[in-house]
Amino acid sequence: MKVLLVDDHPLFLEGLQNLLTARGIDVVGTAGDGLEALEKARALHPDVILMDIQMPRCDGIGATRLVTAELPDIQIVMLTVSEEDKDLFEAIRSGASGYLLKTLDSDKFLELFSGLSQGEPALSPGLARKILGEFARKAGGAEGTAQGYEDDVEERLTPRQMEVLTLVARGLTYKEVGTVLCLSERTIKYHMGKILQKLHLENRTEVIAYAARMGLVRGET
Structure with a gap:
């Protein structure tokens, strides 16, 4: 699985990249905002994009719309601190395949994220009910x-x-x-x-x- 990471906090990106690569997941690139995410997606053709919501220039939900419209085979999973219903529903309506919270512990995050390869939606506990x-x-x-x-x-x-x-x-x-x-x-x-x-x-x-x-x-x- 090839993964593109998108977040405007370099320290968080570095930690997430280390976590994924330690589990054998191929992180093909990183981006700091939604527009850069679209550019990297065009160039790198990842299988999955892990996308933050609150970012400069173009937020994660806007970027999700852009990527899914142009590159519909790429799965996008929001990785965010936001538990707001409006962000959850807007992300799913925009084409996101999942919605994970940054408050998850690393083992639970990896379990839910890895489910994508089995065709399962990546949703933090409790969000499916919403x-x-x-x-x-x-x-x-x-x-x-x-x-x-x-x-x-x-x-x-x-x-x-x-x-x-x-x-x-x-x-x-x-x-x-x-x-x-x-x-x-x-x-x-x-x-x-x-x-x-x-x-x-x-x-x-x-x-x-x-x-x-x-x-x-x-x-x-």
Whole structure:
């Protein structure tokens, strides 16, 4: 996994880089603000960007919009001190794949961050519940009732898209979903694009939150 680090505090950047490289993670570069992050992303093509929010010139949320619009294959995880709901929701809406707090201890941070390679969203404990609550309010306002919205899901998605949605929500990677359904990873990504479009969602993190709220993920016994 190639990682680009973006933060306007050099001392924090140095410590984070040392932590990641000690665990065998390839840190390909660093940037001090959002505009430099976009330039480095173009040049270095990282798999993941760890992005602070409060930075000069261009903040992390603005940079997330710029990077995801131009380089959609790059995953962006916010790494911030902000626990404000507005920052969390705006980051996810802007295309972030995760939101981690700088208050995490190093072991928990590495555990959550490493989950990205398994197709899991990187979210600090407690934040997933906030996201679910936000989508519940949005769906309720837009559709009248959550039940009516749930009943409409299968009408909007094809049977194959429902299969993909359910498997992705269970935490499978696109490759693993393809293996289960005997389809190529490229085909799974195509179906995911259609799912996002039909359900008016922005990214994989929103899909997982949506599926959980709709009861599409059942407990396994």
